[in-house]
Amino acid sequence: MEERPENLEGQPQRPYPIADLRELEEQTQVGEIFLAALLRRQLSLSLRVALTLLAMLGLQPLLAWLIPAYASTTVLSIPLPWLVLGLGSYPALIALGAYYVRNAERVDDEFSDLMHR
Amino acid sequence: MTSPAAIAGLLAMLIATVTVGIFARRFARTTSDFLVAARAVRPAANAAAISGEYLSAASFLGIAGLVMKYGFDVLWYPVDYAAGYLVLLIFIAGPLRRFGAYTIPDFAEGRFASPRLRRLAVGLVIVIGLFYTLPQMKAAGITVASAVGIPYGAGVLLMAGVVITIVMAGGMRGVTIVQAMQFTVKLFAITAPSFVLLIHFGSPTGIFARLHANPIPRLSQPLVAKVSPGDEWQVVQPLHVRLDHPSRVRLASLGPDSASAEAGTPAQPTGGGREVTLAPSATLPPGQVQWQQPTRVEIPAGSAVPYGVGTPPSSNAAWLHPFGPLAGASGQPLLFTYSLIVAILCGTLGLPHILVRFYTNPDARQARRTALFVLLLVGFFYLWPPLYGALGRLYMPGLYTTGLTDAVVLLLPRQIGPSWIGDTLAGITSAGAFAAFAATLSGLLISLAGALGHDIYGRWLRPEAGGAERNLAFRIGALTAGVAAAFLGLMVERFDINVLVGWAFAIAASSFFPMLVLGIWWRGLTTAGAALGTASGGVAATLAIATTMVATASPTLAGFLDRHPALAVILAQPTIVTLPLAIAVMVGVSLAWPRPPAGVASTMLQMHLPERLGLRREYIREP
Numbered sequence: 001m002e003e004r005p006e007n008l009e010g011q012p013q014r015p016y017p018i019a020d021l022r023e024l025e026e027q028t029q030v031g032e033i034f035l036a037a038l039l040r041r042q043l044s045l046s047l048r049v050a051l052t053l054l055a056m057l058g059l060q061p062l063l064a065w066l067i068p069a070y071a072s073t074t075v076l077s078i079p080l081p082w083l084v085l086g087l088g089s090y091p092a093l094i095a096l097g098a099y100y101v102r103n104a105e106r107v108d109d110e111f112s113d114l115m116h117r
Numbered sequence: 118m119t120s121p122a123a124i125a126g127l128l129a130m131l132i133a134t135v136t137v138g139i140f141a142r143r144f145a146r147t148t149s150d151f152l153v154a155a156r157a158v159r160p161a162a163n164a165a166a167i168s169g170e171y172l173s174a175a176s177f178l179g180i181a182g183l184v185m186k187y188g189f190d191v192l193w194y195p196v197d198y199a200a201g202y203l204v205l206l207i208f209i210a211g212p213l214r215r216f217g218a219y220t221i222p223d224f225a226e227g228r229f230a231s232p233r234l235r236r237l238a239v240g241l242v243i244v245i246g247l248f249y250t251l252p253q254m255k256a257a258g259i260t261v262a263s264a265v266g267i268p269y270g271a272g273v274l275l276m277a278g279v280v281i282t283i284v285m286a287g288g289m290r291g292v293t294i295v296q297a298m299q300f301t302v303k304l305f306a307i308t309a310p311s312f313v314l315l316i317h318f319g320s321p322t323g324i325f326a327r328l329h330a331n332p333i334p335r336l337s338q339p340l341v342a343k344v345s346p347g348d349e350w351q352v353v354q355p356l357h358v359r360l361d362h363p364s365r366v367r368l369a370s371l372g373p374d375s376a377s378a379e380a381g382t383p384a385q386p387t388g389g390g391r392e393v394t395l396a397p398s399a400t401l402p403p404g405q406v407q408w409q410q411p412t413r414v415e416i417p418a419g420s421a422v423p424y425g426v427g428t429p430p431s432s433n434a435a436w437l438h439p440f441g442p443l444a445g446a447s448g449q450p451l452l453f454t455y456s457l458i459v460a461i462l463c464g465t466l467g468l469p470h471i472l473v474r475f476y477t478n479p480d481a482r483q484a485r486r487t488a489l490f491v492l493l494l495v496g497f498f499y500l501w502p503p504l505y506g507a508l509g510r511l512y513m514p515g516l517y518t519t520g521l522t523d524a525v526v527l528l529l530p531r532q533i534g535p536s537w538i539g540d541t542l543a544g545i546t547s548a549g550a551f552a553a554f555a556a557t558l559s560g561l562l563i564s565l566a567g568a569l570g571h572d573i574y575g576r577w578l579r580p581e582a583g584g585a586e587r588n589l590a591f592r593i594g595a596l597t598a599g600v601a602a603a604f605l606g607l608m609v610e611r612f613d614i615n616v617l618v619g620w621a622f623a624i625a626a627s628s629f630f631p632m633l634v635l636g637i638w639w640r641g642l643t644t645a646g647a648a649l650g651t652a653s654g655g656v657a658a659t660l661a662i663a664t665t666m667v668a669t670a671s672p673t674l675a676g677f678l679d680r681h682p683a684l685a686v687i688l689a690q691p692t693i694v695t696l697p698l699a700i701a702v703m704v705g706v707s708l709a710w711p712r713p714p715a716g717v718a719s720t721m722l723q724m725h726l727p728e729r730l731g732l733r734r735e736y737i738r739e740p
Binding site: 035038039042043045046049050053057058061062064065071072074076077078079081082085086087089090091093094096097098100101104105108109111112115 | 189192193195196197199200203204206207208211321322323325326329437438439440450451454455458462481482485486488489492493496497499500503638718721722725726727729730
């Protein structure tokens with residue numbers, strides 16, 4: 001998991017003072033359209049993950065509040081809410097994080113490819 | 118109370134920390150070495166160091182102690198500590214690394230082109246940093262006190278001295294190595310004894326079955342307690358005790374309004390308080406017992422445990438259920454739970470010592486991967502502390518009497534026989550506790566020293582200062598912050614570690630969280646909006662918490678809050694109100710006066726453009 005991407009060996013790779021990029025930075029009109037598109041995609045990804053997280057955590061108190069049976073169910077003597085919150089949360093968090101990292105990298109890469117074309 | 122194995126554990130960690138710290142000093146040359154380890158820290162070491170810094174005493178000692186005291190509701194703390202890291206990953210890890218600034222104040226100034234906003238951020242870093250050092254100091258005090266048998270205050274001062282020395286000697290390069298090592302120690306120190314505890318006490322199924330089988334916590338072995346005048350017990354069932362001499366006590370029944378009884382109001386008629394002299398063999402009636410003389414009290418095994426001040430008695434059924442003695446007692450269980458969740462989720466990324474670590478990644482991709490790796494490491498760690506809490510309730514309920522629940526991780530292993538095994542395990546958890554507070558404390562001291570030395574001295578007092586002078590200023594900043602934190606730490610012995618931590622999170626969540634997230638994702642956020650929003654959220658949260666602290670000393674205010682539980686919950690756990698307030702102010706002001714700060718377009722580009730495109734500037738350049 002810790003291998004470095006091949007193009008990032010210590011030194012920043014040769015900087016690209018390419019026309020597209022200068023355009024992006026200087027001609028705010030065009031730059032902003034590109035940037036807005038990138039921002040929108042990244043932000044909607046982040047918000048999607050954030051909402052999933054909120055639902056995952058936020059529904060639990062409501063569940064325990066509205067459905068007493070949820071709170072009093074036990075599995076092998078261990079109350080179900082303990083298992084769900086104290087044990088189940090961590091794999092779910094890591095899965096959400098992995099989903100985010102993979103997709104955020106994909107969005108970045110697609111944008112870079114677009115700019116280089 | 119002295120434990121040779123625990124002392125050995127502490128000394129081993131101390132020697133390892135100092136040795137590695139001193140060795141690393143050779144590499145600490147320039148300011149940038151000190152602050153971000155020259156950005157060359159490897160991701161694996163970096164993720165371990167971040168986890169090492171993040172897993173503070175609140176995680177290592179505090180969660181177990183609070184679970185022991187309050188049960189299920191406390192699980193929200195570790196889960197949200199981990200989930201807060203996910204929030205950090207999805208909202209700020211990548212863009213903030215690309216921005217390339219060292220600290221939150223750097224971000225505030227760079228994004229909003231405003232030295233004044235920077236000053237506000239520096240002030241908040243100092244407030245949050247100090248709040249967060251308090252629980253670490255408490256942990257230091259109880260760890261050393263339980264190992265060596267010296268007073269709490271001496272333990273605080275001793276450990277503060279050690280950590281200040283390390284930070285002054287090694288800076289962050291030293292600390293990166295030290296903290297990666299300390300993470301390993303912490304993980305080992307929480308898991309290895311857990312396995313032995315499970316072998317000794319049986320599987321979680323058996324542990325929970327025993328909790329279900331007993332209606333209330335009972336002493337599994339005789340308890341000897343030394344009480345001082347003024348100590349109060351709450352007795353839930355008639356309690357037979359043996360005293361070393363006849364002793365005067367004041368007895369009161371537990372009225373429905375136990376708050377006024379706790380405040381010590383001498384109003385006799387309501388509580389029915391009366392002073393009696395107990396014979397050496399006596400039975401205490403259910404109710405409140407206030408000891409008037411120093412006495413050695415023996416309670417036989419099997420008795421229902423008496424509770425000290427600050428530990429609400431609770432049945433095992435309530436302890437096992439959601440909305441138990443923590444959230445349930447607030448009168449507004451749902452509001453309490455949700456506000457706690459929001460505070461920790463959003464507060465994590467506003468903690469000053471956590472962010473600084475992200476600049477040690479080479480690029481945004483590595484920053485994200487590092488954050489994911491951190492999530493994995495801390496998630497695995499957080500599985501274990503609740504086990505200590507549950508076992509503590511079964512096998513060390515005497516801690517409810519003495520109020521030392523925060524020490525359950527340190528003391529529980531000594532229950533395992535033969536005693537050399539128990540002592541060795543206690544030595545291991547003591548070493549882990551040392552790693553926990555030393556790692557977080559040094560991270561905090563670096564942030565505070567950076568704010569004091571780098572900002573206040575290097576920018577405002579003497580902007581012309583050279584490298585050597587700045588390094589000196591950084592060291593003096595570390596010393597100043599450390600001494601201030603140590604003295605504040607002397608005063609918090611009676612507060613729960615995680616309650617103190619919760620306050621730091623609440624302030625961070627209400628100020629830095631909205632500034633960072635809106636600042637990164639919404640180019641429309643103006644300087645005025647950011648400044649007013651950050652200030653109003655931070656000030657409102659601080660005032661709310663200060664009111665809660667005052668209420669612990671003021672019966673009038675406490676009585677008022679008892680009658681208004683929703684208000685009390687919001688003041689004690691203000692994020693659910695103060696975070697929306699800060700966001701509303703930021704958005705409102707920015708829309709009303711849409712004056713974008715200079716260079717915001719290129720700032721946004723820099724934060725969001727992938728590095729492959731080659732637009733890369735460091736906010737702070739090497740001299």
